Amino acid sequence: MPRLWKRLKKRLRKRHLERKKLQPTTRKDNPRAEITIEIDLPSSRIANTIYASLLPETRQPPWFRSRTTVRHDGRVLRLNIKAEDIVALRAASNTFLRFVSVAIKTLNVVAPFYRAGESDPLLGQLGK
Numbered sequence: 001m002p003r004l005w006k007r008l009k010k011r012l013r014k015r016h017l018e019r020k021k022l023q024p025t026t027r028k029d030n031p032r033a034e035i036t037i038e039i040d041l042p043s044s045r046i047a048n049t050i051y052a053s054l055l056p057e058t059r060q061p062p063w064f065r066s067r068t069t070v071r072h073d074g075r076v077l078r079l080n081i082k083a084e085d086i087v088a089l090r091a092a093s094n095t096f097l098r099f100v101s102v103a104i105k106t107l108n109v110v111a112p113f114y115r116a117g118e119s120d121p122l123l124g125q126l127g128k
Helices: 002-021 044-058 086-117
Strands: 033-040 066-073 076-083
Touching: 033 086, 044 066, 044 076, 044 086, 066 086, 076 086
Parallel strands: none
Antiparallel strands: 033 076, 066 076
């Protein structure tokens, strides 16, 4: 019995060490889920402002399950979200759409203060 027990312990220890050696793999280079969202905004100035506010949010640690890139071309803001799974894709897309929504609402609140000092028809187009 003791000999059997020693062999079993040795086998279990070996399996434990083998499991420890396994490194978690990520699929950042080969995502399983991807979405591109294009948002047409009233002006290129608004698109640039929202782009600048979203840019810091795209810098994430490497262990996050999703990657987001933000681009703007004129009035169009493009969000490209790549994720390891559909749950991470949904969470990231909800987060960034919420960020865009909050940025637009903030511009709606702040725009009248800028319009009082200068007449800018571009800011008047927000939220309509």
